[in-house]
Amino acid sequence: MQPYLNDRYYFYIVEVMGRREYLGQLELMVLLAVIRPSQDAYGVSISRDIARSSGRQVALASVYAALERLERKGFLVSCVGEPRVERGGKARTYFRPTPAGIKEARSAHATLMRLGSGLSTLKDEPAR
Amino acid sequence: MTPEPPQLAVWLLKRFVTGYRSESLLGDLLEEYESGRTSAWFWRETIAALFLVVMRTARLLYSRRAARVITTSIALCALAVEIERLSQQYRYLCPSVLPLPDSVIVGSCAAVSVTLIAIAILHRSPRHQRHGTRKSTFLRRSIAIFAAVGLGSAALSWASTTSCPAQSQACDPSSAVISCFESSGAPSDGR
Numbered sequence: 001m002q003p004y005l006n007d008r009y010y011f012y013i014v015e016v017m018g019r020r021e022y023l024g025q026l027e028l029m030v031l032l033a034v035i036r037p038s039q040d041a042y043g044v045s046i047s048r049d050i051a052r053s054s055g056r057q058v059a060l061a062s063v064y065a066a067l068e069r070l071e072r073k074g075f076l077v078s079c080v081g082e083p084r085v086e087r088g089g090k091a092r093t094y095f096r097p098t099p100a101g102i103k104e105a106r107s108a109h110a111t112l113m114r115l116g117s118g119l120s121t122l123k124d125e126p127a128r
Numbered sequence: 129m130t131p132e133p134p135q136l137a138v139w140l141l142k143r144f145v146t147g148y149r150s151e152s153l154l155g156d157l158l159e160e161y162e163s164g165r166t167s168a169w170f171w172r173e174t175i176a177a178l179f180l181v182v183m184r185t186a187r188l189l190y191s192r193r194a195a196r197v198i199t200t201s202i203a204l205c206a207l208a209v210e211i212e213r214l215s216q217q218y219r220y221l222c223p224s225v226l227p228l229p230d231s232v233i234v235g236s237c238a239a240v241s242v243t244l245i246a247i248a249i250l251h252r253s254p255r256h257q258r259h260g261t262r263k264s265t266f267l268r269r270s271i272a273i274f275a276a277v278g279l280g281s282a283a284l285s286w287a288s289t290t291s292c293p294a295q296s297q298a299c300d301p302s303s304a305v306i307s308c309f310e311s312s313g314a315p316s317d318g319r
Contacts, residue, residue, distance in 0.1 A: 043149075043156040060156050061145070061177035065184075068148040078149075086162045090155025 023108050029054065030066040031075060031105050034095045042081075042092045043067075067095060075101030133161045137174040145177045153177065203273040210277070 023031065033049040034041040043060055046067075050058050070076045081092040097105070141154050161170050 043152060044159055047156075059176035060153060060160075060173055061180045064149055064153050065180055080152075084155070084159075086159055087155035088158040090151050090158065092155065093149050093152040 023104065024066075026058070026062060027066045027070055028105070028108050030063060031070055031097065031101055032109075034070075034076060035097050035102060035105060040092075041095045046095075070101065071095075074098060075104055131167075133158060133170050134167050134174075137171055141174055141177060145181055147181075200273065203277050207277045 029050050030046055033046045033053075036049065043063055047058055047060055047063050050056075050063070067076065067078075071078060075098055076095050077098055078093050078095050081094055083089050083091045138154070138158075141150075141157070145153065157170060157173055
């Protein structure tokens, strides 16, 4: 069935189509941490993965801000689990990547690999 | 026995960090605290969460209001300049019809502009609207303002070309210019 569209939505469509969603560094790290297949991804596990891989602590609020952006872009979906006592009765929110998210992560990873090919030819000399 | 997390920090999180998955964020912080994190860590995470909320709110309000104010200001300035230009033209052609001095016209335009800009700054968009709807509403309002300016200018231009009500003769710009030169003693043909 064709969606009902008329010229009232013209400017909205132009605005939406004109926006290109690029991934930031933290967004890409969060997306890759969610894609890792060995676990159910939620805030704490994502934060630990990033800290272990990058050696830097990331605030949980920043992780959730990135998760919100990724979910809004359609790269993730979330579902709420059961409430737990050790969390003060709060439930975990689990995240899964969508096919669009996996495609975007692959694309970003390939782009970084291509752009980073020059690094292997560099010597470890300080810039003058 | 695990000590309780800082109650003030928990209260701040519950009170101010609302929105996307805020319950899960609080649960994650409590889970990490239960697993051996310190109170300093808990406070650091709380401050980071509050900072993000403040930055997001400020960015949202600033960008939306700034765009609205700039658009409204440009439209109102264009309207004021056009009214002033047409009033000058009309007064020049029909001097007895428009007794208002320049200062009154410019002052009125400035007062209306300042009032409308203040309304634009203080007016709040309705909450609980989708982001795209808000943006398209803003765009429609901007277009409506520019359309109103254009229609108003066209109407005033049309009015200035019609006959002068206070004089029986038509407002012919060329004759008005000639009569003006004649009354001031200057030669009408430039010699």
